[in-house]
Amino acid sequence: MLLPQAAHAQKKKKPKGQTTAAPAPAPASADADAPAPGAAGAPASADADADATGKPADASAPAAGAAPAGGDQGGMDICQITPDAPQCTAAKEINFGEEAKKKVHAEVYAVQQQYVMKAHRFEIQPYWAFTLNDQFVSHPGPGMALNYYITQVMAVGVNGTWYGGLNGDSDFNFQNRRAARIAVPLNQYQFSGDVNFTYVPMYGKFAGFGDFIFNWDSFLEGGVGVIRTEPIAVIDPDNRKFDWNTLVNFDIGLGFRIFFTRWLAATLEVRDIMFFDKLENLQIGDTSAPASSPTSAYNPATWTDPNSHLTNDVQLQVGLSMFLPTSFEYRLPK
Amino acid sequence: MKRRFVSTVLAAVVAAGVASTSRAASAQELQVTGPLKGAPAVRGLRLHREGRFELAPTMSFTLLDQYRRTILFGARLNYNITDWIAVGVWGAFGAISTSTYMTDQIDSVAPRDALTATNVNHTGTYPNFGKAPFADQVAKMQYVAAAQATFTPFRGKLAIFNKIFVDTDFYASAGGALVGIQERADCGGGAGQPSCADPNSFQLASKTKVAPTFALGFTFFPGDWWSLGIEYRALPFSWNRGGFDSRGAGTNGNFPDQKIDSQDDTFDFNQMVTISVGFFFPTKPRISE
Numbered sequence: 001m002l003l004p005q006a007a008h009a010q011k012k013k014k015p016k017g018q019t020t021a022a023p024a025p026a027p028a029s030a031d032a033d034a035p036a037p038g039a040a041g042a043p044a045s046a047d048a049d050a051d052a053t054g055k056p057a058d059a060s061a062p063a064a065g066a067a068p069a070g071g072d073q074g075g076m077d078i079c080q081i082t083p084d085a086p087q088c089t090a091a092k093e094i095n096f097g098e099e100a101k102k103k104v105h106a107e108v109y110a111v112q113q114q115y116v117m118k119a120h121r122f123e124i125q126p127y128w129a130f131t132l133n134d135q136f137v138s139h140p141g142p143g144m145a146l147n148y149y150i151t152q153v154m155a156v157g158v159n160g161t162w163y164g165g166l167n168g169d170s171d172f173n174f175q176n177r178r179a180a181r182i183a184v185p186l187n188q189y190q191f192s193g194d195v196n197f198t199y200v201p202m203y204g205k206f207a208g209f210g211d212f213i214f215n216w217d218s219f220l221e222g223g224v225g226v227i228r229t230e231p232i233a234v235i236d237p238d239n240r241k242f243d244w245n246t247l248v249n250f251d252i253g254l255g256f257r258i259f260f261t262r263w264l265a266a267t268l269e270v271r272d273i274m275f276f277d278k279l280e281n282l283q284i285g286d287t288s289a290p291a292s293s294p295t296s297a298y299n300p301a302t303w304t305d306p307n308s309h310l311t312n313d314v315q316l317q318v319g320l321s322m323f324l325p326t327s328f329e330y331r332l333p334k
Numbered sequence: 335m336k337r338r339f340v341s342t343v344l345a346a347v348v349a350a351g352v353a354s355t356s357r358a359a360s361a362q363e364l365q366v367t368g369p370l371k372g373a374p375a376v377r378g379l380r381l382h383r384e385g386r387f388e389l390a391p392t393m394s395f396t397l398l399d400q401y402r403r404t405i406l407f408g409a410r411l412n413y414n415i416t417d418w419i420a421v422g423v424w425g426a427f428g429a430i431s432t433s434t435y436m437t438d439q440i441d442s443v444a445p446r447d448a449l450t451a452t453n454v455n456h457t458g459t460y461p462n463f464g465k466a467p468f469a470d471q472v473a474k475m476q477y478v479a480a481a482q483a484t485f486t487p488f489r490g491k492l493a494i495f496n497k498i499f500v501d502t503d504f505y506a507s508a509g510g511a512l513v514g515i516q517e518r519a520d521c522g523g524g525a526g527q528p529s530c531a532d533p534n535s536f537q538l539a540s541k542t543k544v545a546p547t548f549a550l551g552f553t554f555f556p557g558d559w560w561s562l563g564i565e566y567r568a569l570p571f572s573w574n575r576g577g578f579d580s581r582g583a584g585t586n587g588n589f590p591d592q593k594i595d596s597q598d599d600t601f602d603f604n605q606m607v608t609i610s611v612g613f614f615f616p617t618k619p620r621i622s623e
Contacts, residue, residue, distance in 0.1 A: 135398050172400060175600070176436075178590075179453040179578035180444040180468075184436070206490030206504070207376045209418060214488075 114203060115215035116262050117328045118149040125267060127319025129161050132270070137232070138168040139189045139313060145196075153200040160193035161315070169232065177234070185279040185305070186232040189313070190244055192273055194225030194251050215259045222252040227273060227313075231280040231304065239287075240280065240303045249275035255317075263326040269317040276308035379622040380501060382555050382614065383414035383486060390563065390612035394426055397605040401437045401472035401575050405430040410610065412484060420484040427477040433469040441468035451531040452522075452592055453578045458533070471536045471577035473517035475604075478569065480547050482509025492554070501555040511547040511569055513604075516540050518577035522593035530579055530594055545571035551608075559617035563610040572599035 125145040131138040140163070147157030167188035177183050203217035227249045233240040255269030281304055285297035293299060394406040408426025415421065433441075446456040446463040455471045457464035489503035519539035522530040529535065551565030580598050582591030591597075 133398065135400055171600075175576070175578060175580050176440070179450070179576065179580060180440050181450050182440055182443050184439075202492060202494050204490055204493050206488045206502075207379070208488050213376070213490075 113330060114152070115205070116217075116259055116265075116323065117152065117330065118155070118200070118323065119152045121149050121328065122324045123147040123149065123155065123157070123321055124324065125159075125319055125321045127267065127269070127317040129271075129315040129317050131313070132316050133312060133314040136170060136173055136184055137186050137188060138170065139163045139166070139315070140168070141166050141189075141191075143317065143319075147196075147198055149198075155198040155200075156196070157198065158193065158195050160191060162191045163189040164191060173234070183234045185282065186234055187229045187277055187279060187311075188232055190228040190230065192225060192227035192249060192251075192313075194223040194249065194273075196221045196223030196251070196253075217257050217259075219255045219257065220253070221255065221271075222250070224248070224250050227275050229275075229277055231278065233280060233303075235280050235282055236284045236297065236303075239284075239297050240300075242280070242303065245278050247275045247277065249273050253317075257321055262328070263323040265321040265323075267317070267319050267321045269319075271315050271317060273313040273315070275311055275313075277311040279305045279309055281305045377623065380555075380558070381417045381620045381622055382489075382501060382503070382553075382558075382561070383420065384417040384620060386414050386619065387615045388412040388414065388420070388422070388561075388612045389615070390561075390610040392424070392426060392608050392610040394567070394606045394608040396475065397607060398603075399434055400602075401434055402469070402474060403432050403434060404428040404475045406475070406478065406606070408478070410612075417489075418486040420486070422482060422484065424480045424482060425478065428475045431474050433472070437469050437472055444468065452590070452594075453576075455536040455577075456533055460531075466533060466536065471518050471538070473515055473573055473575045473577065474538070476514040476516055476540070478511055478513050478547075480509050480511035482507045482547065482549075486553075503553050503555075505549075505551055505553065507547075507549040507551070507565075507567075509547055511545050513543045513545055513569055513571065514540065515543060515573055517574045518594050520593075520595050522579075522591075523595060530592055535594070536577065541573075543571045543573060545569045545604075549608075553612065558619055559614050561610075561612040561614070563608075563612060565608040565610065567606050567608055569604040569606075570601070571604065572601045574598045574600070575602065 123146070125147070127143050127145070129139070129141050129143050131140060141161050143159060143161035145157060145159035147155040149155040169186060173184060173186065198219050198221040200217050200219045203215070205213050205215045207213050225248075226246055228244045228246050230244045231240075231242045233242060251271055251273045253269050253271035255267055257265045257267045259265040281302060283302075285299060285302040286293065286295045287297045289296040289298075291298035294301060296302065388410070390410040390412075392406075392408045392410055394408065396404045396406075405428070406426035407429045408424060410422060410424040412420040412422030440454070444450060444454045446454060446465055448460055450456075451460065451463065455466040455468050457466050484505050484507040486503050486505040489501070492498075492500050492502045516538040519535070519537050521527050521532070521535035527535075547567060547569045549565050549567040551563055553561050553563045555561045574594065577594070578598065579590045579592060579594055580600070581587050581589070582593055582595065582597040583589045587597060
């Protein structure tokens with residue numbers, strides 16, 4: 001509200017010791033306390049005493065921004081039209097000398113007021129996961145994340161993905177087996193679930209076609225949980241029938257969220273679920289030994305590789321993000 | 335009575351239409367007479383692209399390779415007609431290629447015998463087969479030359495920890511590409527072609543594939559005249575990456591036919607990620623109003 005006045009004051013050079021006050025009214029009014037207006041276009045100035053009283057130079061004069069006496073007659077100012085406009089009356093109560101001495105909080109944020117306040121809100125995030133790094137077996141599936149934002153940038157939550165019945169053994173495996181007479185141990189997944197911390201270090205807004213603006217943020221998350229996997233019998237499918245293994249996993253993710261409204265957003269996230277998987281044993285046991293034998297091909301103890309293998313299941317998650325409650329109030333005005 | 339009812343309904347509909355139309359117009363008038371009337375969504379925008387050429391050396395890494403990874407070095411040249419439309423070319427050659435773990439495993443594990451004679455590189459003849467590198471028969475991507483249009487719908491700035499700010503845009507490119515590859519030469523088809531069990535049939539031959547290409551990427555502008563970019567690109571086409579005889583006979587041609595030819599090509603998305611450093615000319619961007 002005071003920006004036009006400040007700008008006006010800066011444009012005019014003042015003798016040292018004088019401070020800027022409201023310029024004289026367009027038709028200079030008779031006021032003994034006020035110095036006579038100067039030449040046309042020169043703003044009225046108040047002396048130090050006038051400032052010290054805290055009173056404006058001319059209590060009855062329209063406030064700063066009014067055309068200087070005898071000045072630009074072509075310009076029209078809001079205070080000439082409506083002298084009781086807030087910016088005109090407010091200036092009467094402001095001592096510019098005192099205001100200038102105040103400490104200025106110079107920090108200006110790139111985004112002054114965030115579009116969405118997340119603190120103390122729940123986030124429900126349904127998504128669909130696609131496998132990014134496994135050309136042997138794909139593990140797509142639906143998932144859901146539930147987060148609670150403790151602060152604007154920090155959340156705790158859980159997420160889970162269901163893969164059961166959706167794993168896809170690629171044609172590439174079959175072609176390799178048939179052509180080169182070798183088999184690659186394959187695993188399918190049933191579900192994964194993790195407890196996560198989420199941190200939102202980046203946010204901002206983008207302009208679309210230079211015409212509309214949309215808000216976004218980006219988040220990092222990490223956590224720990226479990227994943228259930230099961231080898232697909234490809235080395236000795238006649239004898240081996242596997243059960244699900246429940247394994248501890250660690251997950252990290254990087255996500256991007258575009259807000260449609262203050263409670264609805266689209267999300268895109270890349271998540272790496274890391275765990276030590278149990279794979280099918282490449283060696284087939286002794287087919288002539290009874291199942292009770294520790295080396296028998298029929299003994300389940302010989303079916304899995306004795307070593308666990310670090311596995312990275314990198315998945316792309318595409319979904320929606322809904323914040324509850326759907327509305328919020330800013331702590332400070334814009 | 336019926337006519338009167340119809341007249342009444344019609345009159346009501348017309349009246350409602352007029353009333354609703356006038357309300358909408360009124361609301362619109364109020365909206366455009368404010369102090370921001372006619373103002374653009376963003377003022378003082380640095381138009382990093384409009385009217386400028388971009389020359390960007392690129393480095394591309396292929397993704398999800400089954401038998402061979404390739405690193406391509408190249409360059410992109412774009413002319414940005416507006417801030418969101420550009421036309422240009424991208425070219426790259428496969429400077430570095432390495433075999434995958436899968437290739438190494440096949441090489442060390444796959445038997446060299448009569449059952450694999452047409453599919454796995456070997457020396458000698460039946461029954462005295464010897465080992466030859468499997469990596470020598472897997473296909474290579476040699477170069478890519480693409481013409482493309484780039485669409486940059488979104489731009490803004492990125493704030494990291496409220497400390498680092500950089501102008502950023504998001505773009506999508508689409509076009510056509512010529513892809514130079516080397517894959518196992520045709521064999522077993524007669525007309526002077528060797529038998530596919532012949533060790534000499536595991537040679538690679540150069541071919542050119544025509545493919546669509548599309549890309550999605552982010553460009554970051556730390557300065558007025560240069561940028562950093564990261565891009566995902568796909569070049570979907572079919573090729574015989576393993577050098578296997580996998581199709582051509584039986585039901586729907588789904589069984590091996592002892593020949594290597596175009597029927598053995600399998601579709602792949604051929605994905606890659608590209609990093610780039612862009613240089614813009616003229617070096618000063620225009621600033622919007």
